Amino acid sequence: MMDLSAINPLLFIAGFFVAATPLIFAAIGELVVERTGVLNLGVEGMMIMGAICGFATAVETGSPLLGFAAAALGGAALSLLFAFLTQVMLANQVASGLALTLFGLGFSALLGQSYVGIKPPRLGDIDFGPLADIPVVGPILLSHDIIVYLGIALVVAVWATLKFTRAGLVLRAVGENHDAAHALGFKVKRIRTLAIMFGGACAGVGGAYISLIRVPQWTEGMTAGVGWIALALVVFASxxxxxxxxxxxxxxxxxxxxxxxxxxxxxxPVEYLAMSPYVITIVVLVVLSRDSNRAPGSLGRIFHASH
Amino acid sequence: MTQTPLLSLTGLTKAYPGVVANDNVSLQIAPGEVHALLGENGAGKSTLVKMIYGLVKPDSGTMHMNGAEFAPAEPRAARAAGVGMVFQHFSLFDAMTVAENIALGMENAPKLGALSAQITAVSETYGLPLSPDRIVGDLSAGERQRVEIIRCLLQDPKLLIMDEPTSVLTPQEVEILFTTLRKLSADGTAILYISHKLEEIRSLCDSATILRLGKVVGACVPRDTTARDMAEMMVGKLLQTPTRTPHAKGEIVLQLKDLKAPAPNAFGMALKGISVDLRAGEILGIGGVAGNGQDELLAALSGERPVAGGMLLHSGDDIGGLGPTKRRARGILAAPEERMGHAAVPDMSLTENAMLTGAAREGLDRRGFLDWSAATRFAQSVIDTFDVRTPGPQAAARSLSGGNLQKFVIGREVLQRPEVFVVNQPTWGVDASAAAAIRQALLDLAETGTALIVISQDLDELMEISDRFCALNEGRLSEPREAQGITVEEIGLMMGGAHGMEVAHV
Structure with missing residues (x-):
């Protein structure tokens, strides 16, 4: 029997933030990577690596925040493999990214064997004091852990960096036309490698948010396609x-x-419900992106500094 | 001259695997001097300026700037020392604004607001109208070049390097550029000017150094030297001028009737009602600045993008809806501008490339099965007839130099005895002797009764081979005129005057 009144609207809306946070991290990281002209399809793999590194570290040290730091390191470490393949060996980015995802899924399962069924330490919500008692706003906006706010801050920081700083301008230039950027003397490969590592770290944190907070436990392949949604999100978010x-x-x-x-x-049927977020999100973003679907000019192209 | 040279190069050598790009090159440039660097493709001009600009390190030799040792490790260092460079293929970022583009090329870029004011000031001083907030992707070639020049000027360069700056400009735009350059030179800025266009060099430059196969083979004062003498120094042999014999024109074979086509994409150009008749044995030259519908016109004629019925007639039959293969079978052949990836598949052999366009007319396939030995013979005959320098028909298209591949691409169509042949930029990036050979082949083809449409941005080339001349501007074709006796000013007007100038004032 259906009883919609069983849904608590405040908890329901507050849950948006928790459900969105892994996606925000993974997508904003990939956005930076793609703005430098690199297409890293390994987001899913880097997320799951972050999920297990974060989980294991949090369990061993008892500190969820150390877990998130380890997740960032784990994601960045795996992304270095991608950076090596695509920036040094000049391998195809699509194939390397897919390989990264497959490798990450397998390797994380190996690392996580002894962590199945364990409960991780909990990360507490931030105490906003009396502010948290404001009706509606308090429970929805001011009842989350620090990572949720960090995710939002990261989006703002990325936006401001890309728009207002020289570093952001150079980063966009490298993604727009790597030959021209090279001719102006910018270090295309160095900038791209740093961006790839940033993307890896973000994906790692996103993955750890799933294993440490959203679920919270460790199971194989628990990122369940969020990395792929993040990739689609970046494209359809123009x-x-x-x-x-x-x-x-x-x-x-x-x-x-x-x-x-x-x-x-x-x-x-549950299957329809389960797939609806994927379908609806993509449809909405496709409609939004019709006017301004402009990919970075060098996206996915291999850069080779000739002469 | 007794003053210290601004820049002096001594014994510069740079080798790449298999080729010495620069071999013991020395030259000197005085402050305020306009110095031309001449040479064929592959003579080592680009490598030389890249060394001055810090993009390439010399293997040996020294550079001195104002008497002091000068060895820039990277472009940044060169820019700091007062060297600015305007690239042949513009190093601009299409999705960004003019101001952002300029900021990227500066060491200590001010805030965008202040920079915009500086851009406006410099553009007024040197007569280069340009609005700082426009998106570069929307600018004309001339305006894009202004972006690069202003970027250099904002850094107060002592030496400005210009690599083939006029290849994309209308004659009027070239005049504006030259006025600016003369002003700069009068203010004491030295200019190192690379160009194939010898008449321009004669009107602009104070001195010239000529490179051939990486070595300095001569120097001259361009004003006192004929273009022909300079060309022969570059090539190292006497040049054959293409010869044309007057011959009667035949029936009308191709008619374009109010041909319209929408722009293929956001950066393309729509064709807006093009009408022209083409007779057998005639060469129609189509000039115009790139991006005014050249690629789209070729695609409409080759069948890559079929057009609506009644717009394109071949010997009276409506062929607008036919695709490339059917048009090829009728004898309408085309060679697009981009050699790598459009006219030829880079990773396929010459035999395979010959098969791709020759199958229909040369009978290289039988009921879906390919006759490779016939294709190899056909490729070999192209190689022999057009003097394509390559190990053989099994070589990959990618391995050929630009000029050799161009000879192959043109020869492949010419040997298929076209009835109508449409070619875009037949000698783009091809050195003088190969260009002369290609032009001669086109003239010979016309003599045998083929109707040709030659689209080119090289006006000298069009004047040399066209019977009639017209220009594409914003997707419209001007009224064709007899090419005999037409002046450069008239051509410039046909091409739309100083293209893009009006826009820049807005």
Whole structure:
């Protein structure tokens, strides 16, 4: 029987943020990578590596924050493999990215064998004091852990960096036309490698958010395609940070909605509910991106400094 | 001259695997001097300026700037020492604004607001109208070049290097550029000017150094030397001028009737009502600045992008809806501008490339099965007839130099005895002797009764071979005129005057 009144609207909306956070991290990292002209399809692999590195470290040290730091390191370490393949060996980016995902999934399963069924230490919510008691706003906006706020801050920081700083200008230039950037004397490979590592670290944190907070436990392949959604999100957000944020919340909200609907027993087969967030998010972003679908000019092209 | 040279190069040598790009090159440039660097493709001009600009390190030899040792490790160091460079293929970022592009090329770029004011000031001083907030992707070639020049000027260069700056400009734009360069030179800025266009060098440059196969083979004062003498110094042998014999023109074979086509993409150009008749044995030259519909016109004629019925007639039959293969079978052949990836598949052998366009007319396939030995013979005959320098028909297209591949691509079509032949930029990036051979082949083809449409940005080339001349501007074709006796000014007007100037004032 269906009983929509069983859904608590405040908890429901607050859940958007938790559901969206892994996606925000993975997508904003990949956005930076793609703005430098590199297409890294290994997001899923880097996320799952972050998920296990973060989980294992948090369990061993008892500190969730150390776990997130380890997740960032783990994701960045795996992304270095991708950077080596594509920037040094000049391998095809699509194939290397797919390999990275497959490798990450397998390697994380190996690392995680002894962590199945364990509960990780909990990361507490930030105490906003009396502010948290404000009706509606308090429970929705001010009842989260630090990583949620860090994710939003990261999106703002990436946007501001790309738009207002010289570093951001150079980064966009490398992605727009790597030959021209090279001719002006910018270190294309160095900038791209750094961006790839940043993307890896972000994906790692996103993955750890799933294993440490959202689920929270370790199972093989637990990122369940969020990395792929992050990739699609970047494209359909037209490589703009705030559209990524918007898309992530939309997706998070839909996931939350379908879970709640499943919980109250709506008479729609579970499979339809489970796939609806993916379909609806993509459809909305495709419609949004019709006007301004402009990929970075050098995206996915191999850079070789001739002479 | 007794003053210290601004820049002096002594014994510069740079070798790449298999080729010595620069061999013991020395030259001197005085402050305020406009110095031309002449040479064929592959003579080592680009390598030389890249060494001055810090993009390439010499193997041996020294450079001195104002008497002091000068060895820039990277472009940044060269720019700091007062060297600016305007690249042949513009090093611009299409999705960014003019101001952002300029900021990228500066060491200590001010805030964008202040920079915009500086850009406006410099552009007014030197007569280079340009608005700082426009997106570079929307600019004309001339305007894009202004972006590069202003980027250099903002850094107060003592030496400005210009690599083939006029190849994309209309004659009027060239005049504006030369006025700017003369002003700069009068202010004491030295200019190192690379160009194939000898008449331009004669009007602009104070001195010239000529390179051949990486070595300095001569120097001259361009004003006192004929273009022909300079060309022969570059090539190292006497040049054959293409000869044309007057011959009667035949029936009308191809008619374009109010041909319209939408732009293929955001950066393309729509064709807006092009009408022209083409007779057998005639060469119609089509000039115009790149991006005014050249590629689109070729695609419409070759069948790559079929057009609506009634717009394109071949011997009276409507062929607008036919694709390339059917048009090829009728004898309408085309050679597009881009050799690598459009006219030829880079990673396939010459035999395979010959098969790709020759199959229909040369009978290289039978009921879907390919006759490779016939294709090899056909490729070999192209190689022999057009003097393509390559180990053989099994060589990959990618391995050929630009000029050799161009000879192959043109020869492959010419040997298929076309009835109508459409070619875009037949000698782009091809050295003088190969260009002369290609032009001669086109003239010979016309003599045998083929109708030709030659689209080119090289006006001298069009004047040399065209019977009638017209220009593409914004997707429209001007009224064709007899090419005999037409002046450069008239051509410039046909091409739309100083293209893009009006836009820049807005």
């Amino acid at each position: 490589w703009r940070p705030f559209r990524v944020l918007l898309g992530a919340y939309l997706f998070g909200g839909l996931v939350q909605l379908q879970l709640n609907l499943q919980g109250v027993g709506v008479a729609i």
